[in-house]
Amino acid sequence: MSAASPITSLYVHVPFCAQKCEYCAFYSEASSGELINRYVAALIRELEMVAPDLKPKTIFFGGGTPSILNLKQWEMVLKAMERLHLLGAEEFTIESNPATVSADKGKLLRDFGVNRISMGVQSLDEALLDRLGRIHSREMVFKSFDILRRAGFDNINLDLMFAIPTQTMAIWQATLNEAMAMQSEHLSSYEVIYEDDTPLFEQLQAGEFSVDENLACEMYEELIAAATNAGFQQYEIANFARDLRAGAPTTETRNQTGIPGLACRHNVNYWRGGSYHGLGPSATGYVRGVRTKNWANTQLYCDQLEKGRRAIEASEELSPLRRAGEIAAFGLRMNAGWPFADFQQVTGFDLRQEWSAEMQQLEARGWGKMTADRFQLTRLGLRFADAAAEMFLR
Ligand code: SF4
Incomplete structure (x- = not known):
């Protein structure tokens, strides 16, 4: 790619959640209608500024809980993207919480070219969902999945978590069995991480539970076995995909054997050291060797954009060798x-x-x-x- 070619990957951070989960260290805050409206206007300004250098093949709205935006707010964002010629990506993913999915929203997103949903399930055990502070029930997972299928989404990822305090192997196996039966196209599964400043970390520090490393390893092995049996191919430490569209590799996955057809192309671009613009509060971007980080503060983010400036807190140009080292490290996460x-x-x-x-x-x-x-x-x-x-x- 020449230096002047537009960037082909876009990440947008939506920093709102209905409530904060016990383990979460991502930048997000409990939502309030007015601030979301302000954020939407600021995001559209940021999109306008970046659009001349963007021709997205992959788009990923993560969070936070992007699906928390209401119909009107989504329509504003998507119409702005249409006006700026940013639609039509090969892969356009939106992260969704099962509690904030609706048929109307599903239809609107499909109409504007969103073709992949990543659903934060985490567990299908009611007590563990409570334990994690998730706002959705297990029933909502099945119902939302069904709504999304009916809205025409044929590429859905399920996020699952393991080694959750009090989770036994039997509970994990039951969740895996039920998740596999849903027949999603993609699966991401991470071990619980105890991040500083989260309630879960404080509970661990206070001795309310202990970490069983052996059990966590066994759960990981169980995950790989269950996913493989269900027809998934592991292509990264925590990511599994089907290969339904055999023979249709994308430009991102070209020449990369061992990457299934329905792998998340957006994430493969990260792991392969590709450039991407990162928009929204706290988002990082990586454009032609320069890493940027937006302010992790929604008010400040909006203030900056309202003054007509990008809300970049820091940017750093990496030396070629340092950059290559990071790219080596990222790529080794992939099985290939x-x-x-x-x-x-x-x-x-x-x-x-x-x-x-x-x-x-x-x-x-x-x-x-x-x-x-x-x-x-x-x-x-x-x-x-x-x-x-x-x-x-x-
Ligand atoms: S929904 Fe996701 S981003 Fe929001 S608090 Fe929970 S884990 Fe964090």
Whole structure:
């Protein structure tokens, strides 16, 4: 891509939730109608500023809870995107909470080209949903899934969480069985993380429960087995997809064997070191080697945009080697690892020269595997991917 080509990936952060979940460290706040209206106007201004440098193939509205915007607010955002020629992406995903899905909203989103929904399920056990502070019930999950299918969404991701305090293996297996029976196209599943400043972290600190690492590992193994049996292909540590549209690789997944057809193209672009614009409070962007971060404060974000300025708190130009190290680390999260030719094309560096010692160490530990065309983490290595990835940072 030449320096002047527009960026093909767009992330938008919607910083509102009905209430805060116990484990959540994302930037979001309990919603109020007026602030959401102000945010929508500010976001449209930010879209206008970025539009000349944007021709999105992938769009992802994350949060927060993007589905919390009402019909009128969504219509304003989508009409602005239409006016700015930002619609028509190959993949346009919106994250949704099962409690905020409706047939009208589903139809509106489909009409404007949204073609993928990522649904935050987390668990199908009523007591655990309560424990996590989720606002939806298990029944709402099934009902919303049905509404989305009827609205025409044929690409739906389910987010599940494991190693939740008090979750037993039997509960996890029951959730997995029910989730697999829903026949979604994609599955993302993360182990609970105890982030500073969350109620769950404080409860852990106060000794209200303990963490069982062995059980967490067994649950992860169970996840891989259940997903594989259900026809999913794992393509990243926490991500699984079907390959229904065989033979239809996208420009992002070109030359990357081991990536199923219904993998999230937007996320694959992140892991492959691609550029993207990040809009909305707290969003990070990465454009031609420069990383930006917007203010993680919705009032301040709106203030800035209302004055006609982007709401960027910090931007940093990474040196080519540092950037290549980060890109190496991201890409190793994927089962396909890094094909040497692709890595060189994206970064200008040869993985085998710059990181030869690290790759040898990882092979010696049984965490990595080098073949003629690529380096990838083994199944064991993927479990320790964060530690492995750190070795590549410069
Ligand atoms: S709905 Fe998602 S973003 Fe909102 S508080 Fe819960 S986990 Fe965080």
